[in-house]
Amino acid sequence: METYTPKQIAKTLNVSTTTLRRYEELDLIPAVPRTKSNHRFYTSLHFQAFTTIRALLKGYDIPIVYEVMRLIKNARYEEALWLVNEQQYHIQVEKQRVEEILTMIQNADFTKYKNVKLKEYMSIGEAAQIAGVNTSAIRHWEHEGLIHSERNKENGYRMFSISQLRKILVISSLRKTVYYIENMKSLLNNLDTQNYDKVERSFQLALQNLNNQLVLQLKGIAELIKYISFCQR
CATH class of the missing domain: 1.10.1660.10 (Multidrug-efflux Transporter Regulator; Chain: A; Domain 2)
Structure with missing residues (x-):
C-alpha cells in the first residue's frame, strides 16, 4: 500500500x-x-x-x-x-438569466419581461418578484446609490420605474462578476446614457465566467x- x-x-x-x-x-x-x-x-x-x-x-x-x-x-x-x-442546474439557470437580461438590454422597447407586462411604477415587492431577488437586496442597492425610488404620495411606499427595474435586473445578473460598487455605478451610468457596447461587454464577461465555472x-x-x-x- x-x-x-x-x-x-x-x-x-x-x-x-x-x-x-x-x-x-x-x-x-x-x-x-x-x-x-x-x-x-x-x-x-x-x-x-x-x-x-x-x-x-x-x-x-x-x-x-x-x-x-x-x-x-x-x-x-x-x-x-x-x-x-x-x-450544475443552478449554473444553467444563471446562464439563461444573463442571456435573457442581455436580450432585454438590447430591446429598446422594454415594456414586458418574461411575459409580464410592466407597469409604469412598481412597488418594491413587485420589482423583487419580477427580478427574482429579495426586497432586502433592492433596499441594499438603493442604499449604495445604485438605484433610486420615488415615494407614493398617498402611502409613502417606495415605487420603482421601469428604468429602475431594468437596473435592478442588470445588478442581479452581474453582481457575481462586477465586484466593486464603483464599477457597477459606472456600468449603470452606461445604461442610462445608452452606451450599450460597454454594458454588453460586461454581460459577455459574465457569460465567459459562467463558461469557465462550468469547466471547473x-x-x-x-x-x-x-x-x-x-x-x-
Missing part, C-alpha cells in the same frame, strides 16, 4: 499541512491512520480525497463541497452526485468520480 506524509501531499497540492488537518477535523476525509510513533500518514484514498476537495473548491461554493465530501465519507454516493448535479465544475466532478471509485473498491 502506497503511503504519503502530510508534507508530500501538501507540496503536491500546493497547500499547507494545516489545511490538510483542517479537512480532517471537518470530517471531510476517511479516518487517518498513524504510525507507531503517532505520526499521521495518508494512503492513496486520502490523496484522492484531498485532490477531490481542491478540485471541487474551484467550481463550487465551500458549503457544497464540504457536504459532498461528508456524504461520500458516509457512503451516500448517489446523494453526493445529485447534489453536484443540482448545482466538470473537472471537479471527474475527480469526484475517481474518489467514489476508490471508496467502492
Whole structure:
C-alpha cells in the first residue's frame, strides 16, 4: 500500500499541512491512520480525497463541497452526485438569466419581461418578484446609490420605474462578476446614457465566467468520480 506524509501531499497540492488537518477535523476525509510513533500518514484514498476537495473548491461554493465530501465519507454516493448535479442546474439557470437580461438590454422597447407586462411604477415587492431577488437586496442597492425610488404620495411606499427595474435586473445578473460598487455605478451610468457596447461587454464577461465555472465544475466532478471509485473498491 502506497503511503504519503502530510508534507508530500501538501507540496503536491500546493497547500499547507494545516489545511490538510483542517479537512480532517471537518470530517471531510476517511479516518487517518498513524504510525507507531503517532505520526499521521495518508494512503492513496486520502490523496484522492484531498485532490477531490481542491478540485471541487474551484467550481463550487465551500458549503457544497464540504457536504459532498461528508456524504461520500458516509457512503451516500448517489446523494453526493445529485447534489453536484443540482448545482450544475443552478449554473444553467444563471446562464439563461444573463442571456435573457442581455436580450432585454438590447430591446429598446422594454415594456414586458418574461411575459409580464410592466407597469409604469412598481412597488418594491413587485420589482423583487419580477427580478427574482429579495426586497432586502433592492433596499441594499438603493442604499449604495445604485438605484433610486420615488415615494407614493398617498402611502409613502417606495415605487420603482421601469428604468429602475431594468437596473435592478442588470445588478442581479452581474453582481457575481462586477465586484466593486464603483464599477457597477459606472456600468449603470452606461445604461442610462445608452452606451450599450460597454454594458454588453460586461454581460459577455459574465457569460465567459459562467463558461469557465462550468469547466471547473466538470473537472471537479471527474475527480469526484475517481474518489467514489476508490471508496467502492
